Amino acid sequence: MGIPMGPVSALVLSPIIGAILLMMVPQGRDKWVRWIATAFTAVPLLIALHCVYHYDKVLGGYQCLEKISWIPTLGINYQVGLDGISVVLVLLHSLCSFTGVLVSYRVQKRVKEYYIFYLLLIGGVAGVFASLDLFFFYLFYEMAVIPMFPLIGIWGSKDKEYATMKLTLYLTAGAVLALIGLSIVYLASGAQSFDLIFLERYLMQNPLPTQLQVWVFPFLLFGFGVIAPMWPLHSWSPLGHASAPSAVSMLHAGVLMKLGSYAILRIAMQLLPAGAQFWMPWVAIIAIMNILYGGFVAMAQKDIKFTIGYSSSSHMGYVLLGLACMNPVGLNGAVLLMFAHGIMTALAFAAIGHIYDQTHTRITAEWGGLARQIPFVSTLFIMAAMASSGLPGFANFVSELLIFFASWNVYRWSALAAIFGIVTTAFYMLRTVRTAFFGPLNPKWAELKDATNFEKIPYLILLAALMIVGIWPRSLLEIISTATPNILAHLK
Amino acid sequence: MMHTLFWILPEVWLSTIIFLLLALDLKWGEEKHPLMGLIAIAGMLPLFPILFLLAKEGGSHELFSGMFRVDTMALFFKGIFTVSGIVALVLAREFGKAVDRAHGEFYLLFLIAVLGMFLAASSANFLMLFISLELVAITLYVLVSYLHTNLQSLESGLKYLVLGSLSSALFLYGIAFIYGTTGSLHFETIHAMSLRAQTLPAGLVFGILLVLAGILFKAAVVPFQIWAPDVYQGAPTPVTAFLSVGSKALAFLVALRILQELFLPFSMAWNSVLVFASGATILYGNLCAIPQTNIKRFMAYSSIGHAGYLLMGITAGVDIGSAAVSYYLLGYLFTNLVLFLVITAVTLQTGSDEIKSFAGLSKRSPFLAAAMFIGLLSLAGVPPMAGFFGKFLLVLSALSQGYLTLAIIGAVAVVISLYYYLRVVQTLYADEPVDATPIKIGTTMKMSIVACLIGIFVLGIWQYPFLAISIRSIQHIF
Numbered sequence: 001m002g003i004p005m006g007p008v009s010a011l012v013l014s015p016i017i018g019a020i021l022l023m024m025v026p027q028g029r030d031k032w033v034r035w036i037a038t039a040f041t042a043v044p045l046l047i048a049l050h051c052v053y054h055y056d057k058v059l060g061g062y063q064c065l066e067k068i069s070w071i072p073t074l075g076i077n078y079q080v081g082l083d084g085i086s087v088v089l090v091l092l093h094s095l096c097s098f099t100g101v102l103v104s105y106r107v108q109k110r111v112k113e114y115y116i117f118y119l120l121l122i123g124g125v126a127g128v129f130a131s132l133d134l135f136f137f138y139l140f141y142e143m144a145v146i147p148m149f150p151l152i153g154i155w156g157s158k159d160k161e162y163a164t165m166k167l168t169l170y171l172t173a174g175a176v177l178a179l180i181g182l183s184i185v186y187l188a189s190g191a192q193s194f195d196l197i198f199l200e201r202y203l204m205q206n207p208l209p210t211q212l213q214v215w216v217f218p219f220l221l222f223g224f225g226v227i228a229p230m231w232p233l234h235s236w237s238p239l240g241h242a243s244a245p246s247a248v249s250m251l252h253a254g255v256l257m258k259l260g261s262y263a264i265l266r267i268a269m270q271l272l273p274a275g276a277q278f279w280m281p282w283v284a285i286i287a288i289m290n291i292l293y294g295g296f297v298a299m300a301q302k303d304i305k306f307t308i309g310y311s312s313s314s315h316m317g318y319v320l321l322g323l324a325c326m327n328p329v330g331l332n333g334a335v336l337l338m339f340a341h342g343i344m345t346a347l348a349f350a351a352i353g354h355i356y357d358q359t360h361t362r363i364t365a366e367w368g369g370l371a372r373q374i375p376f377v378s379t380l381f382i383m384a385a386m387a388s389s390g391l392p393g394f395a396n397f398v399s400e401l402l403i404f405f406a407s408w409n410v411y412r413w414s415a416l417a418a419i420f421g422i423v424t425t426a427f428y429m430l431r432t433v434r435t436a437f438f439g440p441l442n443p444k445w446a447e448l449k450d451a452t453n454f455e456k457i458p459y460l461i462l463l464a465a466l467m468i469v470g471i472w473p474r475s476l477l478e479i480i481s482t483a484t485p486n487i488l489a490h491l492k
Numbered sequence: 493m494m495h496t497l498f499w500i501l502p503e504v505w506l507s508t509i510i511f512l513l514l515a516l517d518l519k520w521g522e523e524k525h526p527l528m529g530l531i532a533i534a535g536m537l538p539l540f541p542i543l544f545l546l547a548k549e550g551g552s553h554e555l556f557s558g559m560f561r562v563d564t565m566a567l568f569f570k571g572i573f574t575v576s577g578i579v580a581l582v583l584a585r586e587f588g589k590a591v592d593r594a595h596g597e598f599y600l601l602f603l604i605a606v607l608g609m610f611l612a613a614s615s616a617n618f619l620m621l622f623i624s625l626e627l628v629a630i631t632l633y634v635l636v637s638y639l640h641t642n643l644q645s646l647e648s649g650l651k652y653l654v655l656g657s658l659s660s661a662l663f664l665y666g667i668a669f670i671y672g673t674t675g676s677l678h679f680e681t682i683h684a685m686s687l688r689a690q691t692l693p694a695g696l697v698f699g700i701l702l703v704l705a706g707i708l709f710k711a712a713v714v715p716f717q718i719w720a721p722d723v724y725q726g727a728p729t730p731v732t733a734f735l736s737v738g739s740k741a742l743a744f745l746v747a748l749r750i751l752q753e754l755f756l757p758f759s760m761a762w763n764s765v766l767v768f769a770s771g772a773t774i775l776y777g778n779l780c781a782i783p784q785t786n787i788k789r790f791m792a793y794s795s796i797g798h799a800g801y802l803l804m805g806i807t808a809g810v811d812i813g814s815a816a817v818s819y820y821l822l823g824y825l826f827t828n829l830v831l832f833l834v835i836t837a838v839t840l841q842t843g844s845d846e847i848k849s850f851a852g853l854s855k856r857s858p859f860l861a862a863a864m865f866i867g868l869l870s871l872a873g874v875p876p877m878a879g880f881f882g883k884f885l886l887v888l889s890a891l892s893q894g895y896l897t898l899a900i901i902g903a904v905a906v907v908i909s910l911y912y913y914l915r916v917v918q919t920l921y922a923d924e925p926v927d928a929t930p931i932k933i934g935t936t937m938k939m940s941i942v943a944c945l946i947g948i949f950v951l952g953i954w955q956y957p958f959l960a961i962s963i964r965s966i967q968h969i970f
Binding site: 027070071072073074113135138139142143146149150153161165168169172173176177179180184186187 | 854858869874875876880884887888891892896899900903904906907910911914915917918921922955956959960963
């Protein structure tokens with residue numbers, strides 16, 4: 001037994017330690033609470049930046065590995081490390097969580113409890129991206145789901161009680177389904193190990209019988225697919241977005257949903273390649289349902305958070321389509337889209353939260369002309385909307401383009417339908433922007449305040465990330481593409 | 493080498509405390525003496541070092557011409573009984589302040605029940621086992637109906653007495669059949685015979701099934717679960733806590749002993765029954781818990797559900813399954829005790845067992861609300877709490893035996909259980925309190941809650957040493 005000391009452990013444990021510290025802060029010291037939360041999420045952000053910057057692209061593979069034997073009887077190890085995919089997602093996560101903490105400065109009710117749960121959520125999600133052991137992967141996954149319950153249930157709005165229960169039950173149902181799949185893989189492999197790196201190698205040499213793979217794969221696909229969110233299991237997600245407080249929506253849409261596609265990529269596709277070969281054509285069809293169904297439903301929404309919520313589930317369809325292609329371009333596009341979409345949604349929800357806290361309504365039609373009154377925040381939302389519609393110059397454009405290219409030769413019809421999906425996005429995004437931000441200013445909102453200088457910090461961080469990656473996508477693509485060949489090697 | 497009599501030191505010590513309390517009770521008479529509870533609790537504490545020393549020595553030791561046997565499993569379970577006994581006494585002390593009838597005998601009865609459990613854990617003979625189980629059962633009949641002016645308590649006592657006697661009769665009848673076919677009551681002899689057996693005599697199957705019925709009754713497993721909700725609700729809260737933990741652990745100890753140790757070669761006679769009972773119990777307990785409005789009744793159904801999970805480990809009888817039962821019980825022990833500590837603290841203040849009366853607990857006492865939140869999550873099997881790893885082991889063991897359907901039922905029930913546990917959490921955190929006066933708790937209560945919470949987290953995070961203990965605890969079975 002040693003003590004986990006490396007950078008990746010620090011990244012995962014820092015928010016959790018912060019949460020434990022917060023429990024000891026006396027009631028009513030809200031300022032301390034905010035500072036502690038900020039400090040313990042700033043550390044992971046710095047570590048993530050460091051890891052991305054120093055990621056050795058020539059070497060590739062898993063880096064910054066740490067391994068501690070945890071339960072030798074069952075072959076469970078505490079093992080964390082980052083490869084080209086997870087390092088990018090960890091960066092996304094720490095950006096969203098750090099800015100989320102700053103945005104949450106607006107929370108006034110039960111501040112201490114709020115940050116405790118928020119930090120636990122952050123730690124759980126970081127743990128999932130960093131874990132390279134199936135047991136710990138699952139442990140962190142469930143740890144990430146549960147804090148959502150109080151976060152939405154107490155600090156949410158509208159149908160918060162129904163929404164939070166639905167979200168928790170859907171995600172737990174998916175998790176236990178996946179647990180059964182993971183256990184079967186563990187038992188059937190006969191390797192007596194939950195170590196993901198070891199299992200990857202072991203199963204490459206001793207693959208499981210094809211028939212077994214084909215019937216176990218759905219456990220993992222749909223189990224993790226719930227959080228992806230995969231149609232028709234997505235209905236918890238827009239509701240959850242809409243009811244959550246804005247920082248939680250940012251993390252939820254920005255990062256939490258990516259856990260699903262990440263898990264499918266990392267675990268299901270790598271460990272069960274024959275299962276993937278069998279099921280991925282179906283996933284391509286489901287992905288189209290996601291894109292079109294989500295897009296059409298988003299068009300019909302009156303509440304702006306629901307619009308973005310359905311739009312998110314629509315865009316996750318592109319990610320799934322990218323995964324289903326099972327070629328390097330598709331996977332690279334999918335991972336880049338996870339990043340780009342995460343930043344874009346976080347930005348959109350931050351802007352919506354800023355406005356909603358003052359207007360107390362999110363009905364798009366009741367806003368109107370806000371660009372005159374609060375130009376800065378309006379610009380943010382408009383930028384996010386443009387990125388989401390796939391305007392060149394944003395990373396979303398690059399990644400969606402990659403996915404179209406990748407799917408053109410594999411699933412021609414799906415590619416065509418996916419391209420049509422762009423039209424729906426442009427339709428609802430532009431319409432939302434027009435109704436909410438242009439036209440005559442609704443006189444009710446003449447008192448609305450724009451972001452103060454301090455409030456601009458998180459917004460500018462997110463905007464900068466979106467722009468930098470959009471203009472210079474190679475910065476991340478080069479890292480991502482070191483990891484994709486490893487995964488595809490299993491699928492051959 | 494220790495003297496053989498050293499191995500019954502825990503029982504001797506416990507009997508000494510019991511006689512001491514008996515004498516003191518006579519001396520102090522009717523008035524409530526504040527020292528009584530403290531002496532009972534302090535008297536239990538030395539059991540930990542004694543049990544620890546014996547466990548360190550290890551091995552299996554027979555005394556009294558094979559009537560009594562001390563092995564690691566017996567010691568493990570004696571540890572569980574000691575913890576649940578101590579917490580029950582802490583609760584009883586708190587409870588005693590609020591009701592008019594709680595004299596020395598209340599503590600005394602708890603100690604006698606623990607003694608009975610100790611003897612049962614070490615029984616190596618069916619007669620000895622039966623007598624120890626009866627010792628436990630009879631003290632529990634009295635404890636359940638302890639509030640003799642309260643109709644509900646009396647009703648539940650009567651129900652427990654009638655149904656409990658029926659199950660004892662079945663158990664005894666089963667023993668008779670086992671004796672009739674094997675010609676022995678001694679575990680060693682029966683074990684040796686079952687290993688050699690070529691055929692499965694019908695009389696023996698009948699005997700095993702009857703004994704099984706007796707055990708399943710004590711564990712409150714479908715179809716013998718009907719008594720549990722009424723008895724749990726009517727009994728004084730400390731007794732409910734003791735029933736839900738100590739009594740349940742006892743039932744599974746006996747199940748492990750009889751089914752895994754004695755009749756494993758005959759598993760085809762009982763295994764399919766248990767698989768069915770396990771699935772049905774998990775579903776019954778979890779589904780029936782949903783509409784409950786009374787917290788004790790709620791805990792009763794939840795504990796029925798957990799009995800189903802424990803049974804899963806027994807059906808998947810290979811080493812990991814039995815170790816999972818031990819591990820699960822250990823986690824369940826701390827979790828349930830935390831919940832009953834909180835429940836007692838709150839109900840004594842509000843005077844109501846309704847779940848409604850817990851509304852806004854997070855404002856009245858953030859500490860109690862957090863403890864209850866953690867306890868409920870642990871029961872639901874959420875990491876990093878104790879309940880998670882126990883469930884994980886059980887699902888793994890069920891799958892390793894090929895019981896896919898059972899594993900799926902177990903997994904689905906986790907979602908169902910999360911629903912009703914989280915509804916209570918909603919009441920604690922989101923609802924407004926009817927009466928916002930803060931709830932104060934005493935030092936012993938607070939210390940017990942903190943100790944149990946530490947137990948929950950340690951078992952949930954640092955699993956390995958406890959898994960090793962659980963595996964050691966079942967070594968002497970095989």
